[in-house]
Amino acid sequence: MNETMVCAVGNVATQPVFRELAAGPSARFRLAVTSRYWDREKSTWTDGHTNFFTVWANRQLATNAAASLSVGDPVVVQGRLKVRIETREGQQRASADIDAVAIGHDLARGTAAFRRTGRQETAAPEPPRPEPDWETPAESPDAARQQPEPVAVT
Numbered sequence: 062m063n064e065t066m067v068c069a070v071g072n073v074a075t076q077p078v079f080r081e082l083a084a085g086p087s088a089r090f091r092l093a094v095t096s097r098y099w100d101r102e103k104s105t106w107t108d109g110h111t112n113f114f115t116v117w118a119n120r121q122l123a124t125n126a127a128a129s130l131s132v133g134d135p136v137v138v139q140g141r142l143k144v145r146i147e148t149r150e151g152q153q154r155a156s157a158d159i160d161a162v163a164i165g166h167d168l169a170r171g172t173a174a175f176r177r178t179g180r181q182e183t184a185a186p187e188p189p190r191p192e193p194d195w196e197t198p199a200e201s202p203d204a205a206r207q208q209p210e211p212v213a214v215t
Contacts, residue, residue: 065142067159069094069114070167073134079127088123090130092116092138092159116140118161125178126164135167 071094079088096109116138118126130136140161147154166173 066139066162067142068137068139069159070137071095071114071135073130073132073136074113076132077127077130079123085120086123088118088127090116090126092136112157114138115156115158116161116164117158118164121178122161122164126161129166130164135170137163137165137167139163 069092071092074091074093077088077090079086092114093111094114095111097106098109099105100107117140138159138161140159140163143158143160145156145158147156
């Protein structure tokens with residue numbers, strides 16, 4: 062099935078609403094995405110039209126979004142775009158929802174402190190791996206072949 066995946070950069074417009082449903086946790090919030098353009102006459106950046114999306118998150122993403130997001134936070138949302146057309150009071154209304162796959166703070170506009178959540182699995186933790194030495198250049202395969210063989214001392 063083909064789906065329309067989008068990446069929207071904007072601000073959280075409403076406080077996330079968290080619900081514990083039979084199918085698992087769910088959260089939703091409104092995202093405001095405002096285009097900006099350079100106004101040559103004024104020599105300044107100007108706000109353009111603002112689009113609003115309802116962002117839906119499920120399972121662990123819902124729990125983490127509800128605990129992490131506040132109104133006004135700059136965020137990046139990736140997910141499936143769903144456009145709905147409804148008839149209310151005799152008028153047709155269109156709304157755009159994003160079924161989120163990933164949500165994160167926009168680090169181009171601020172900093173964030175990441176904290177891992179506990180896993181629900183009970184698998185044994187993997188031992189920590191040493192961090193690579195980024196300052197040492199990797200040897201080429203030719204250099205490894207040219208090194209002399211170690212000599213055994215008797």
